[in-house]
Amino acid sequence: MADLYTVNKSPFEKNSLEQAIRFAGDGASILLIEDGVYGAMAGTAAEGLIKGASGKKFYALRSDVKARGIAEDRLIGGVELVDYAGFVDLVEATDKVQAWL
């Protein structure tokens, strides 16, 4: 099994997403929350982080995406939106949670 990584910082302000992707193992789930959801937007200077990652599944917390005015059709393809219940499901389905701040 693999871990769930949560990332809550903007990829433009901190390298948390970049490093979480670099150190996450195969099959890892990476959930973007709070300002981390900016990393899920397509067409940005940071989109290569997720687009270039392999063997990992990406999620973004819907309420945080909506609060920041990011329309669903502007997310990078393959990033799955989850609600709070989906967050809990991810926690349950993975070995443990690693919070990358």
Add this chain to the structure above:
Amino acid sequence: MSDVKKFMYLNRRAPYGTIYAWESLEVVLIGAAFDQEVSLVFIDDGVYQLVKGSDTSESNMKNFTPTYRTLGDYGVRHMYVDKASLEARGLSQDDLIQVAWEDWETEEEVDNIVEVVESAQVTELLGESDVVFSF
């Protein structure tokens, strides 16, 4: 009190994730009571503060995007947005809210005081300000 100073509020943080954006707004609103020349500049993640379409209904946070729209009524005359910061985030002026301004005495009106500018102009604006508040 006769000297009008140029106040510049420099915003570099995304909204909601931290308290900086909201605190900056609060200070701008308070400062508006003092009859100074107030401008705001948004660079780096600060440009996210002006993105329209925010919906906080599912996150238990106050949606403060509408508050930015009122800044023109509080005497804020200019809101500058760094073009390079916008472009790096896949954004353009179309993604941003509009803020109207009106001078009640002269009835001069401006439809939208949100202006996208080059980085060199940001440098100039900061340079010619008397006071820069950084958030």
